[in-house]
Amino acid sequence: MSNYRINKTDFVDQTSRISFKFDGKTYFGYKGDTLASALLSNGIHLLGRSFKYHRPRGIMSCGSEEPNAICQINDETELSEPNVRATEIELYEGLEVSAQNCWPSVNFDIGGINNFISPFIPAGFYYKTFMWPKSFWKNIYEPLIRKSAGLGKSPTKPDPEIYDHKHVHCDVLVIGGGISGIMSAKLAAQKNLNTILVDDKNTLGGSTIIQENEDFKINNEISKDWLIKEIKELQKLDNLTIKTRTSIAAFHSYNYLLAKENLTDHLPKDKKNNSIRQRLWKIRAKKVVIAAGSIERPLVFNNNDRPGIFLANSINKYLNFYGVSCGLNNFIFTNNDSAYETAISLFEKGISVNMIDIRKKATSNIVKQAEKLGIKIYWNSTVTNTFGYRKINSIEIMKLSDDGSNVMGDKIKINCDCLGISGGWTPMVHMHTQSGGKLNFRENDQVFLPKDGYPNQISVGSCNGDFELDEIIKNTNRNIKIYLDIKNTDYDNLDISCSKEVEKRNIWLLPNYLPIGKTKSFVDFQNDSTAKDIKLALREGFRSIEHVKRYTTTGMATDQGKLSNMHALGIIAETAGVKMGTLGTTTFRPPFTPLTFGAIVGRNVGRFFDITRKTPMHEWHLDNNAEFENVGQWKRAWFYPKNNEDMHKAVQRESKAARESAGILDASTLGKIDIQGTDASEFLNRVYTNAWSKLAIGKCRYGLMLNEDGMVYDDGVTTRLGENHYLMTTTTGGAANVLSKLEDYLQTEWPELDVYMTSVTDHYATASVCGPNSKKILIKLFPDLKFDDENFPHMSFQKAYLDKIECRIMRISFTGEQSYEININSKYGKSLWEKCIDAGKEFDITPYGTETMHLLRAEKGFIIVGQDTDGTMTPVDLQMDWIVSKKKYDFIGKRSLYRSDTIRDDRKQLVGLLTDDPNEVLEEGAQIVADINKKPIDMLGHVTSSYYSPNLKKSIALAVVRSGKKMKGQKLIVPMENKNINVTVSDFIFLDKENSKLNA
Amino acid sequence: MFVINCPYCGERDQSEFNSGGEAHIIRPKQPTELSDDEWAEFLFMRKNIKGIQFERWNHTHGCRKWFNVVRDTTNDQIHAVYKMGEKPPKDY
């Protein structure tokens, strides 16, 4: 095997050898290599198969724009990662890589047959072909497409790596460590601004770091040498943080940026352990300098996708940066001057190189230099074909017609092992547009450029359309001086000499003697879309770039069309005969390069995925075998299974105990809002539907809160603790929203009211003791308190002490049983709970969870807001007219209760349902109908709550049914998958309608 | 993500705030006097402007105060913030 490492460089340490595996075979590279440069040094070009036609594909570029060289790393291990660009991954000891999208192997791939049947796979093929018959989709088409069109394999095991998030604020963020970014960062830091410079590579320097041509000098030094000195100076600056291996993923409004820093991806396998792999920086910058550079454009011609075809400047980078020659017999095919630097680099290292230029001539210094060296240049010519299946072995060249629309003369076929292509440069305006910036089109060299004037960000260097060295330096210096308000800089009087491009010629789709249908001129390499596909889309009537993009899938692969978007636009413009600038561009959406899920979620995985709120009694529930349910962020005890009971059995036992002797519920999660102020009573009058001014101190009242549209919003019991002091309870899930809504009214509608509110949900723990024996337990706990109905009636409150700790006891009931809610400072919550359990032992006090609570309240016909209501239920719909004050002039939602829509009597209304078979329990959410034979079936409503009641020994359900109020006794049907269940509409209070148990 | 200059606390990240929709919609003092149409106008109708919009924001995870914001909905630039009950600092 030949060795293509022909050059020693400053950037690759040829004393430190690294072994790695590609498709099972071991190879060697050096420290500083990327996977791509290491493979190329071993003469390996073929890296994978293309997406649609399974054509052999090789490395094409040297950066994040790479469309072809994507591979699977560490396959079959927990560190497996698909779609990794070989040009971006730094080589490390132990790296294992496999080619993607090929089976059984990259050299012999069965899907390659698609290449030969490709006339039958035009644009929109999948849309058109697999439409019919519909039944074929699930079992035949989809598995077939998935198998042959896979891009890598998702890992199947949990990711063991650690990821991190960090927030940072800075004065100036500079994106890109090329020459303009380096200058900007230096100027900012010298101005005493806290500056961050990020670059996605492991070293700074951009493309100037490989510019070794004597035609490019700064103060009489080769530009590369000048830049290396600048970088050294930069590293001494105090106010500057340099972050390499860090790529900006997203640029949001107000200069909020996400940057992904790679911390361990380049380290040998045995040194990665237990350290953070990637960190997502969340950067808020006062000012942003975008110096993102530009990407070289390919040329679009027949068979322009073979392994061995590179972007011209990438060949230069492999040579000057990595010391690797991509080929030994090179042709460089260009429409501009920049590719001549590559040719001269190759020539000076003794490697054979020829030029093909679509221009008729060029008179710049660099071209003259090439001519003087004796490099052969084919002027006014184009490549019409390439040959070589697994790697390019020859090309075919023809002369261009005068207007460039056709080819003429003889076909010249020449051998080569590497073809560089250069179609000019595309400024990386992604960051600018992501942040909300708009673009201008520059006709001269057909580039989109940032429109200036966007606040607090600026683009400099080639991403702003400056491609010549002197322009880059002068304009960057001038613009940064204005932007950061700097008087004089080190760069003011630099002496810059550089070759200047004079002649320009651009042809988006190069002509061929073959009809377009017989050519394979790739525009999007990764998604295999060709110029033919784009033309077909136009013929079929697509005009908008966004439509053509989706129809042909151009620009929709993981590289997001970094190389293809401009050509797609150009070909559309040429074909449709419109100006390219008028077409606009597709939207550049974040992330700029793919982000790992790990980096996105950071440390918020497993039990840190979301905040978990636990009550002070949580440990006791755990110790007593509770199952939990999530209510918002709260963990609530759901039921307490004994001796392997299932939920049903546990709930039957718990609810029977609560009714027959005593039960205890952890009610700490209920929202609690402390309300104070001289207008507190008036405030409650306005927010609840019922009257509050006459509630005596020490009394409790149930309240219903509506939205302004009249729909039930929340409910709960509020206690008057003092003349100007109330404690409001809300539903567990509604606590935060209720407080927010009340603050809204207080601050914006009724600022004249003297009322103050604060959330005290977490300040108190609440144990709710209920059942016929609850009073006896409370007497044991609070021997000094009088519990008779006269002194402590239902719906009242008493202050009491439990071992000197103050408690608030409310005698209120959500079960229909006599019941006491004891509130205590949450620090003592667990102790209170244990004392209740202790005191209740002789009555066999039974802890019950939320499921039993729901059953008990359903037996009593109490609604749960959010379960029996859904934001479309008025109090009247809920048959709770009794709680709506007729006397009050106004309260939130009152006016809406007699809108034409809310007074309809055929609205859905709350009813009870009893199944004809008392053992049949309905499913919550099940639909309710009257006539099963009518088509279409008329849906009358649905079941909202449903349980088997052990106390009533039958199935009970709450439901909302259209005109339900008038239907009592009527037979209805609940149709299920296998059967129809017969039900009868009933009262929705199933137990103790007279409230005899409350005052027993 | 915006930076919002709370008139009580200063500049804070948008994640601390909640938006409360269009500003300067006054709840009628005598709802009972209103026809269905007049009440619906207050209850449902919003301008949803493309351009300069006056809106309410709440510093939910901060001082809990409501205040007004003048925002250009086409580019999210905030032109002014001012307290409840105050008028915008100038005409837009």
Ligand SMILES: [Zn+2]
């Ligand atoms: Zn604030």
